[in-house]
Amino acid sequence: xxxxxxxxxxxxxxxxxxxxxxxxxxxxxxxxxxxxxxxxxxxxxxxxxxxxxxxxxxxxxxxxxxxxxxxxxxxxxxxxxxxxxxxxxxxxxxxxxxxxxxxxxxxxxxxxxxxxxxxxxxxxxxxxxxxxxxxxxxxxxxxxxxxxxxxxxxxxxxxxxxxxxxxxxxxxxxxxxxxxxxxxxxxxxxxx
Amino acid sequence: xxxxxxxxxxxxxxxxxxxxxxxxxxxxxxxxxxxxxxxxxxxxxxxxxxxxxxxxxxxxxxxxxxxxxxxxxxxxxxxxxxxxxxxxxxxxxxxxxxxxxxxxxxxxxxxxxxxxxxxxxxxxxxxxxxxxxxxxxxxxxxxxxxxxxxxxxxxxxxxxxxxxxxxxxxxxxxxxxxxxxxxxxxxxxxxx
Numbered sequence: 001x002x003x004x005x006x007x008x009x010x011x012x013x014x015x016x017x018x019x020x021x022x023x024x025x026x027x028x029x030x031x032x033x034x035x036x037x038x039x040x041x042x043x044x045x046x047x048x049x050x051x052x053x054x055x056x057x058x059x060x061x062x063x064x065x066x067x068x069x070x071x072x073x074x075x076x077x078x079x080x081x082x083x084x085x086x087x088x089x090x091x092x093x094x095x096x097x098x099x100x101x102x103x104x105x106x107x108x109x110x111x112x113x114x115x116x117x118x119x120x121x122x123x124x125x126x127x128x129x130x131x132x133x134x135x136x137x138x139x140x141x142x143x144x145x146x147x148x149x150x151x152x153x154x155x156x157x158x159x160x161x162x163x164x165x166x167x168x169x170x171x172x173x174x175x176x177x178x179x180x181x182x183x184x185x186x187x188x189x190x191x192x
Numbered sequence: 193x194x195x196x197x198x199x200x201x202x203x204x205x206x207x208x209x210x211x212x213x214x215x216x217x218x219x220x221x222x223x224x225x226x227x228x229x230x231x232x233x234x235x236x237x238x239x240x241x242x243x244x245x246x247x248x249x250x251x252x253x254x255x256x257x258x259x260x261x262x263x264x265x266x267x268x269x270x271x272x273x274x275x276x277x278x279x280x281x282x283x284x285x286x287x288x289x290x291x292x293x294x295x296x297x298x299x300x301x302x303x304x305x306x307x308x309x310x311x312x313x314x315x316x317x318x319x320x321x322x323x324x325x326x327x328x329x330x331x332x333x334x335x336x337x338x339x340x341x342x343x344x345x346x347x348x349x350x351x352x353x354x355x356x357x358x359x360x361x362x363x364x365x366x367x368x369x370x371x372x373x374x375x376x377x378x379x380x381x382x383x384x
Contacts, residue, residue, distance in 0.1 A: 013241075015240070015241065016239075016240030016241030016242075016243070017241045017242075017276050018276060021276055022276065025276070026328060026330070029324065029325065029328070029330060030330070033325070035324075036323050036324035036325050036328075036330075037321070037322075037323055037324075038321070038322045038323075038324060039319055039320070039321050039322075040283075040285050040286050040289060040319070040320050040322065041286075041289070041317065041318060041319050041320075042286060042289035042290050042293055042317075042318045043293075043315070043316070043317050043318075044290070044293035044294060044297060044315065044316045044317075044318070045314075045315045046297050046301060046311070046313070046314035046315065047208075048207070048208030049205075049207065049208030049209045049301065050208075050209075050298045050301070050302075051208070052293070052294050052297045052298065052314075054289075054290040054293055054294065056282045056286045056289070056290065059272075059286070061274055061275075062274050066272055066274060068272050068273050068274070068279060069272070069279055073281065073282040073286075075267070075282070075287070075290050077290070077291075077294030077295075077297075077298065079298070080251075080258055080260050080261070081260050082253055082254050082258060082260070083253075084209050084210060084213055084214065084217070084302075087260060087261055089265065090248045090265040090267070091232075091294075091298075092290075092291045092292070092294040092295035092298065092368070092369045093232050093291070093295065093368050093369060093372075094232050094233075094234060094248045094251070094265075095267075095287055095290055095291035095294065096288065096291040096292075096369050096372060097232060097233070097234035097246075097248070098234050098236070098246040098248065098267050098269070098284075098287055099269075099284045099285070099287035099288040099291060100284070100288075100379070101234055101235075101236035101244070101246055102236060102244050102246065102269030102283075102284035102287065103269075103284035103285065104381070105236060105238050105244045105269075106242045106244065106269065106271070106283075106284065107327065109238060109241065109242070110242075110276075111329070119238070121238070122237075122238040122244075123235070123236065123237045123238065124235070124236045125233065125234075125235050125236075126233060126234045126235075126236070127231055127232070127233050128231070128232050128233075129229070129230070129231050130229075130230045130231075130232065130368055131228050131229055131230075132221065132227075132228035132229075132230060133221065133225070133228050134366065134368070134371070135299065135366050135367070135368050136218060136221070136228075136366075137303070137362070137366055138218070138221065138222070138228075143371055143375060144365070144366045144367060144368045144370075144371040145367075145368045145369065145370070145371030145372030145373075145374075145375060145377060146368070146372045146377050147377075148377065148378045148379070148380065149377065149378070149379045149380070150379075150380050150382065151379065151380065151381045151382070152382055152383075152384045153381055153382070153383055153384065154383075154384055155383065164383075168381060168383070170329070172379070172381050173336070174326065174327050174328075174329055174336045175327070175336060175337075176284070176285050176322055176326070176327050176336045176337045176338070177284045177285060177288050177337065178336075178337075178379050179326070179335055179336040179337030180285075180288060180337030180338045180373055181337075181372055181373065181377050181379055182337075182376055182377065182378065182379055183335060183337060183376055184374055184375055184376050185337060185338050185339075185340065185341065185373050185374060186340045186341070186374065187292070187340070187341045187342075187343065187364070187370050187373055187374055188340065188341070188342050188343065189296070189343045189345055189360060189364050190342065190343070190344055190345070191344075191345055191346075191347065191356075191360070192344045192345065192346055
């Protein structure tokens with residue numbers, strides 16, 4: 001009996017994810033689609049020059065305001081001296097790469113778990129090219145944002161190369177940040 | 193003479209930006225366009241589940257590898273419990289909002305300085321909607337990324353409402369992160 005209870009308390013995980021919670025989440029969304037609607041938020045305040053700070057805490061999802069965070073996360077944007085700053089923080093286009101790296105990684109790990117694939121290790125190196133002629137308004141034919149972003153991924157998993165290639169293609173297509181970058185997403189600014 | 197030297201040491205700034213360095217940067221780019229080519233980077237390593245960590249330090253720009261950062265910035269992506277995590281950090285789609293807020297703010301402040309507009313205060317609140325049906329692959333008609341992103345901006349400046357409206361429109365169109373989100377930017381993943 002003691003052995004049985006002990007076994008019942010062992011949560012089955014794969015890639016660090018609770019498989020039962022994964023299945024329950026998907027089943028809950030199928031039963032009640034509005035559970036899948038999320039609204040994420042950030043509040044930012046300008047300090048001076050290229051320095052500004054965000055707080056991130058609340059969001060709406062699973063039909064409720066989230067209450068899980070005791071205090072907000074805080075992040076500081078800055079700029080290096082060559083871009084008129086003092087390295088007060090990473091700069092916004094670098095934070096975008098961090099967001100993209102994390103999202104592709106988490107989406108890969110999640111769908112690997114769903115497919116029964118165990119990830120042994122996963123690391124990425126990202127590079128993106130920007131021509132300042134765009135941001136500075138010196139040439140209206142130059143896009144102000146990234147021209148393209150390259151992700152070099154080093155991944156080890158207990159599956160075949162074909163299965164891994166299929167997983168990576170699926171994860172790239174379903175990563176929320178990657179999709180936000182690859183697809184034109186409307187941004188609306190409203191003065192209040 | 194002492195007074196004169198003291199005056200010479202006063203750097204003219206607007207919105208916390210060194211105006212002389214701003215002008216010099218633009219003149220340098222006009223004289224040598226390749227100065228404007230930047231390549232930003234991030235390195236990320238998966239920890240477990242939805243937790244992974246980026247280091248950001250080096251980048252290429254102004255025709256050289258930057259040497260200004262003694263140590264890397266480090267940021268941790270995590271997920272809240274409702275998304276199978278333990279709030280190890282903000283999640284990637286939240287970091288994207290931080291990047292977007294910071295970039296729109298810095299681009300506004302920079303172009304305000306160039307136009308002779310002094311910003312007194314600037315804060316933003318961002319919200320973005322995501323339907324998890326996309327990321328989970330439950331409905332291929334639902335985009336995995338943000339459907340749209342709203343920025344509520346509270347800004348005070350020493351200019352007319354029309355000048356401010358024109359500044360904000362220009363800044364939105366020239367912000368590198370905003371442009372990366374609004375425009376389809378190719379992301380290439382390569383296994384190494």
